[in-house]
Amino acid sequence: MTCANRRAWIEVDTGALRHNLIQLRRLLPEGCGLLAVVKANAYGHGAAECAAVCQQAGVRAFAVATAAEGAALRERGIAGEILVLGYSGAEAVPLLSRYCLSQAVVSLDHARLLNACGLPLRVHWKVDTGMHRLGFAWDRPEVLASAFACQHLQVCGLFTHLSDAEAPDPESRSRTQTQIDRFFQMVQYLRSAGYEPGILHLQGSYGLLNYGGIPGCGWVRAGIALYGLLSSPQDTTRFSADLRPVLSLRARVAQVHTLQAGEPAGYDGAFTAQRPSRLALVTIGYADGWPRSLSRGRGRVLVRGQSAPIAGLICMDQLLADVTGIAGVSPGDTVTLIGRDGDACLTAGEAAQAADTITNELLSRLGERLERVLTNQSGDAPAL
Numbered sequence: 524m525t526c527a528n529r530r531a532w533i534e535v536d537t538g539a540l541r542h543n544l545i546q547l548r549r550l551l552p553e554g555c556g557l558l559a560v561v562k563a564n565a566y567g568h569g570a571a572e573c574a575a576v577c578q579q580a581g582v583r584a585f586a587v588a589t590a591a592e593g594a595a596l597r598e599r600g601i602a603g604e605i606l607v608l609g610y611s612g613a614e615a616v617p618l619l620s621r622y623c624l625s626q627a628v629v630s631l632d633h634a635r636l637l638n639a640c641g642l643p644l645r646v647h648w649k650v651d652t653g654m655h656r657l658g659f660a661w662d663r664p665e666v667l668a669s670a671f672a673c674q675h676l677q678v679c680g681l682f683t684h685l686s687d688a689e690a691p692d693p694e695s696r697s698r699t700q701t702q703i704d705r706f707f708q709m710v711q712y713l714r715s716a717g718y719e720p721g722i723l724h725l726q727g728s729y730g731l732l733n734y735g736g737i738p739g740c741g742w743v744r745a746g747i748a749l750y751g752l753l754s755s756p757q758d759t760t761r762f763s764a765d766l767r768p769v770l771s772l773r774a775r776v777a778q779v780h781t782l783q784a785g786e787p788a789g790y791d792g793a794f795t796a797q798r799p800s801r802l803a804l805v806t807i808g809y810a811d812g813w814p815r816s817l818s819r820g821r822g823r824v825l826v827r828g829q830s831a832p833i834a835g836l837i838c839m840d841q842l843l844a845d846v847t848g849i850a851g852v853s854p855g856d857t858v859t860l861i862g863r864d865g866d867a868c869l870t871a872g873e874a875a876q877a878a879d880t881i882t883n884e885l886l887s888r889l890g891e892r893l894e895r896v897l898t899n900q901s902g903d904a905p906a907l
């Protein structure tokens with residue numbers, strides 16, 4: 524490994540990313556493309572790096588949360604469609620227009636606000652089909668139709684977001700089907716009134732994995748599945764894809780301490796040695812995005828291919844691991860927080876569950892301070 528002088532870093536397995544792209548594309552119907560969701564620094568993986576790998580593999584559409592995220596991708600050479608999913612006010616229009624980004628437009632007021640800037644702007648209309656997050660109301664299609672009068676807005680697409688696609692119970696499935704029906708009612712209304720809605724898209728990862736291809740859609744917006752994960756490890760999906768985790772998180776042992784039984788360590792005496800112990804100081808902390816809620820043995824790390832519980836309270840930039848049972852732990856050893864070490868493996872799902880959250884949150888909070896290192900551990904997949 525070429526990481527001998529790094530403090531704490533993320534390894535991005537580009538072979539796994541390409542592999543996941545191929546697996547997900549297999550589920551798409553004819554004429555439907557994969558849009559790579561790379562918001563929040565590609566769920567912590569590194570947006571420019573991941574988007575470049577996807578682009579190389581033939582992906583022509585990307586989604587981000589903010590205009591600034593989109594502009595940063597363009598600066599790094601990402602072409603094709605870049606859709607800003609989150610709300611942008613009038614102040615973002617010069618940036619959106621200059622970088623040829625597409626903006627989600629969520630209401631008639633929003634459309635008029637952006638149109639009033641007088642700059643040409645690509646837009647995708649967002650329809651609220653029941654989630655009540657963002658969007659034009661599904662049952663007032665004439666309101667959306669009137670937004671087509673905004674002369675500076677170039678309508679490129681129409682989309683909605685499913686709120687319950689991950690849940691297999693009949694009520695959730697019926698709510699999802701209702702959302703799908705409402706979306707296509709809107710499409711029908713617009714087309715019969717002579718308005719062309721452009722490219723249609725409504726599924727994220729779970730929408731695809733639980734509902735398969737939906738005829739008429741031009742894109743599926745894949746986020747978490749592209750990174751080889753489900754949001755919660757116990758989730759099951761109707762269609763299975765052989766997904767491989769893309770991200771590993773590693774740090775280093777800086778020092779090893781020998782404690783006698785009864786000796787405390789760390790802040791607030793949150794750890795007291797119950798027996799003669801050895802503690803390894805690991806070079807990563809909550810400011811790097813490793814949740815403090817994994818303190819006091821709720822989380823664990825891998826050292827020398829073995830599991831070591833986190834001892835005491837996680838600090839801002841470092842943590843202690845109890846390596847009493849592991850022979851030979853020394854300064855400079857690599858510590859794995861997510862990923863494989865020999866035969867042992869620690870998944871993002873396990874850490875997320877222990878921290879009482881989902882993989883999406885755990886990964887997207889991994890900090891700027893972590894260097895992103897591209898690797899190809901999975902072996903390569905053929906370019907498309």
Ligand SMILES: *Cc1c(COP(=O)(O)O)cnc(C)c1O
Nearest residue numbers: 560608684727728744745746747
């Ligand atoms: C984040 C997001 C996605 C991707 O969701 P995943 O579950 O990670 O695939 C898709 N669509 C919208 C509107 C989003 O905000």
